[in-house]
Amino acid sequence: MKKSIFKDRRCRIIHAYFECRRKVLLALFQNLxxxxxIRREAYKNLIYxxxxxxxxxxxNHCSITGRSRAIYRRFGLxxxxxxxxxxxxxxxxxxxxxx
Numbered sequence: 001m002k003k004s005i006f007k008d009r010r011c012r013i014i015h016a017y018f019e020c021r022r023k024v025l026l027a028l029f030q031n032l033x034x035x036x037x038i039r040r041e042a043y044k045n046l047i048y049x050x051x052x053x054x055x056x057x058x059x060n061h062c063s064i065t066g067r068s069r070a071i072y073r074r075f076g077l078x079x080x081x082x083x084x085x086x087x088x089x090x091x092x093x094x095x096x097x098x099x
Contacts, residue, residue: 004066008059011052018053022046 028034028042051057060071062078070079077085086094 002066004061004068005063008061008066011058014050014052015055015058018049019055022049022053025049 025042025046029039029046031039059068060073060076061068062071062081063076064081065078067078067080071077072079072082075082075091082091085091087096
């Protein structure tokens, strides 16, 4: 599971590094007021950016187990670990709901 945690961290670092450049190139490409030559160059530069720099390639993983499904974004934990830590009382402000 450590592999998926490291892969997720690496993707987030790459995304943070290329985020500004990707947004500028995408804005240039989508601006219809610019000449086709400028838009074509922006698109060409956009497709040469790494695929892992896209926000859609990032998948949330549990920061403890590396589980990729049922992740609470606010805490960065899977539902299983979240429940366990909340039951122990490690997570502040979380209490068991019963009705």
